[in-house]
Amino acid sequence: MKPISLIQFLIEERRAGHVNAELSLLIEVVARACKRIAVATNKGAIGGVLGEAGTGNIQGEAQKKLDVISNEILLEANAWGGQLAACASEEMEDPQPIPDMYPKGNHLLLFDPLDGSSNIDVNISVGTIFSVLRCPDGVTNPKAEHFLQAGTTQLAAGYVVYGPATVLVLTFGHGTHEFTLDREVGSFILSRRDIRIPEETGEFAINMSNQRHWEAPMQRYIGELLAGKDGPRGRDFNMRWVASMVADVHRIITRGGVFFYPLDAKIKSKGGKLRLMYEANPMAFIIEQAGGAATTGRGRLLELQPTGLHQRVPVFLGSKKEVEVATHYHVEADRAQG
Ligand code: AHG
Secondary structure, three states: OOOOHHHHHHHHHHOOOOHHHHHHHHHHHHHHHHHHHHHHHHHHHHOOOOEEEEEOOOOEEEEHHHHHHHHHHHHHHHHOOOEEEEOOOOOOOOOOOOOOOOOOOOOOEEEEEEEEHHHHHHHHEEEEEEEEEOOOOOOOOOOOHHHHHOOHHHOOEEEEEEOOOEEEEEOOOOOEEEEEEEOOOOOEEEEOOOOOOOOOOOEOOOOOHHHHOHHHHHHHHHHHHHHHHOOOOOOOOOOOOOHHHHHHHHHHHHHOOEEOOOEHHHHHHHOOOHHHHHHHHHHHHHHHHHOEEOOOOOOHHHOOOOOOOOEEEEEEEEEEHHHHHHHHHHHHHHHHHH
16 A cells, blocks of 8 residues: 555545644644654764753753753744744743744644653653644733643644654544654654554553552552452453653553553642643543543543643543543542542
């Protein structure tokens, strides 16, 4: 079969009425920027891109050089094309306006420029995650409050994983699709259309070192998985944890599985570890469009009304059946407590 490039795919999506010209251009621009990030990531030590940047982000986390480089690549690429009203990045406190000298569009772009950046220096997969919202009508200079839209309103979401291959996964709310970067040609080529995540799985991803800090329902659920064949679930489960959400999610959309970053006593006051607007919402949209489920452990992630641009939330996502069991345990425990 003739390979289908991302550009061809976007033209098809326009013809199908799933995207307009502006959104299609936006995705092309983001994909192009991610190719540049892939090049920088690939150079590793010889590109001088490894190590600390010597700065901190809004979350108070030390930034890696590649965090800063990736953020700049995405901001610069998206400033001038006329497809955006503003950008927001996990790395910056406030939204970035479009400079006055450029035309403005009707979309808001949010991104985590380099997710899993603690893995850069050890040559393990990292990625970029993005989400696209509509700029509210009549708003010409969007502020943080205009980005605070529930995940159900996302027009598009995607991620790029910089792994052995550079892979883009994308949804416009009409299925989840995968594109693999052909480095010689310089194009993303459609490699999987309409990905489906198996409903059942025997593989889970969680940072077990936090076990003693989890809430009781999480202890119960993971305890049952660990008990394997001899426990109430009657089967053995396998565990994986990359510490790059993009890589863990990519495994899940490839062969099934569940991913948890639950609330624990250490992070309770922050609301969770992962960011709703830059990580949880786009991943939840991608996972649901592939037939999986995504919750906060208590309710559907995409229905959560955001209260802050950098808000953190617990995240449960992946194969539907396991997300449902873990969520049910939390809801049941809350009910029992009244
Ligand atoms: P960061 O981008 O700051 O490295 O955070 C990575 C995120 C996510 O990608 C990953 O699943 C999780 O944090 C890992 O957290 P732990 O280090 O606590 O396991």
